[in-house]
Amino acid sequence: MSDITEEQAAEALQAAAAVLLTTGATTAAAAAPDPDETWPLPGGTAWVYYGEGNQGLIRPVLMADGFNTGPSNLDLLWEHLNRRGYPLLDELRRRGRDVVLIGYDERSASILDNARVATAAVHRANAERLGGERLVVGGFSMGGLVTRYALAKLEHEGMDHQTGVYFSWDSPHTGAWIPLSLQAFAHYIRKLDGRFSDQINSPAAQQLLWRHIEHWEDKPAASPLRTAFLDRLEEVGNWPRVPRLLALANGPGDGSGNGVRPGVEAVVGKGLAVSGTELRTQSEGDDRLVAKLRVVTVPTREVRTGGLPDIDGAPGGTLEGFGILADQLNELAPVLGFAVENPVREHCFVPAVSAVAVREPSSHADLYLPIDELAPDESALDDFVLASQNEEHTLVTEELSGWLLDRLP
Structure with a gap:
């Protein structure tokens, strides 16, 4: 040896x-249910599951995948969002909401590139939607940034994305x-x-x-690619302005x-x-x-x-x-x-301060900030929730899921 x-x-x-x-399973998962529709998109795919009793797209909830290497995997997505913790996808569908899972051909590609996938999914959902219910659009981890940029860019270009609620789940905003x-x-x-x-x-x-x-x-520093991405985000206004902005964090708000x-x-x-x-x-x-x-x-x-x-x-x-x-x-x-x-x-x-966009993680004082004690205007978000304890990144818990479900129109 x-x-x-x-x-x-x-x-x-x-x-x-x-x-x-x-985070979560990477190579093995039980097969996901067959989707009601599969949308090929430029640079990705969307898998559509109708809500209970729906015969088409009535109340769409678009959920974008996060970071990894290689293409998005429907089985692993379903495992992470519906089987490892609280069955969020089942509960959404039980309440009559249609689930649209947005995947990418390459999860490690630029956020700007994968935002085009999310934009195409928003356009397709609006074209397929029956009735006037506005979209819910968001994502998990990187998916929250992908959809944040996509919606903000659509607004910057004067396009109506028909989205009533944006959400991010443990997304690293800072x-x-x-x-x-x-x-x-x-x-x-x-x-x-x-x-x-x-x-x-x-x-x-x-x-x-x-x-x-x-x-x-x-020497550690912000990558030039990060700096360029933040500049692009600022060019489109940093956040979408039309929808209600929600965020969920898998860390606590008491500074523990x-x-x-x-x-x-x-x-x-x-x-x-x-x-x-x-x-x-x-x-x-x-x-x-x-x-x-x-x-x-x-x-x-x-x-x-x-x-x-x-x-x-x-x-x-x-x-x-x-x-x-x-x-x-x-x-x-x-x-x-x-x-x-x-x-x-x-x-x-x-960091919790990043997931709810109140501070950069640049010092001990910022990282261990008791977020629960902050004034509401400390964040650009309209509302956010923090977990009661530190837990696995993007873990879908009953605590966080219940909060999100209660705030959907």
Whole structure:
């Protein structure tokens, strides 16, 4: 095992499933029900399910998919929105609402590109709709930004999108977070297997992340793609103005963190191939060690940061980013010495202050802000709800679903 070469490591890594950071099931799910209609759209697809008793599109609720790599998968969408937590899609249909699930040909493509898919779905829904019920349009995670931009752009162009309610579910309005240690590791193993790095460097990821690095030795900053996206959003007014704006967050509003401590070991290499690797949670201050990197024959490198907040433990929707990486490496451990220990599995992914658009996640004070105590005009949203505890990013709970269902016209 001590004689493993980079070529052998690369072959094994590339033959295994890719390390991809995402919430919920990724590869296996029970089949979704057959849709009543399937709409091919430029750059994507919409799957239509009529509400109970409806013979056509009467009361449409358009729901856009979030971020991942590759095309949207109907089975995985249905699993996440209807089977893993509260059966939101079933309940919408039981109440006579038609569900329109919007998917993309490539989930990691630019938000601006996938906003065209959402725009086409809005046009099709208005063309197919029977009667005068206005649309409900929104999305989960990135899908909330996709639809936010699509509706705002339609208004900017003077077009009537016929939408009465916009909603976002744990969407990173002021930025999402992947720990710098994970980003650095992804780029460090790029020459062995580039898929993890490709996901971090994809257009959508760069637009979503509050701080990003393209190479392991880079200093964290807002990606130029993020800056350009925010400029485009501002050009169309930042938010749609016609519909009522709602947001749901999978983090609490009392400022309670998720218990992840700053500056502690999250993934520690034990096998010979990764001995010396150490990925840590983010801590405040200057010249903070966040990662030691060594894979196969490469000498150990260090990654240090400065001026960043202790964001991994902040209130918000969580992602098992450290755990996903550790599980994948341990799958390879028996033959290649990639064994790791994994003291910390999850981290904050979408801070609560981002999901309800009240602050950027730029400091400890902003991240741990007691949102419940803020005046209503602190957010551009008309109304929002926060979960009673920190929970998995975009987890569909009865608590949040009930709030949304009660606010639909």
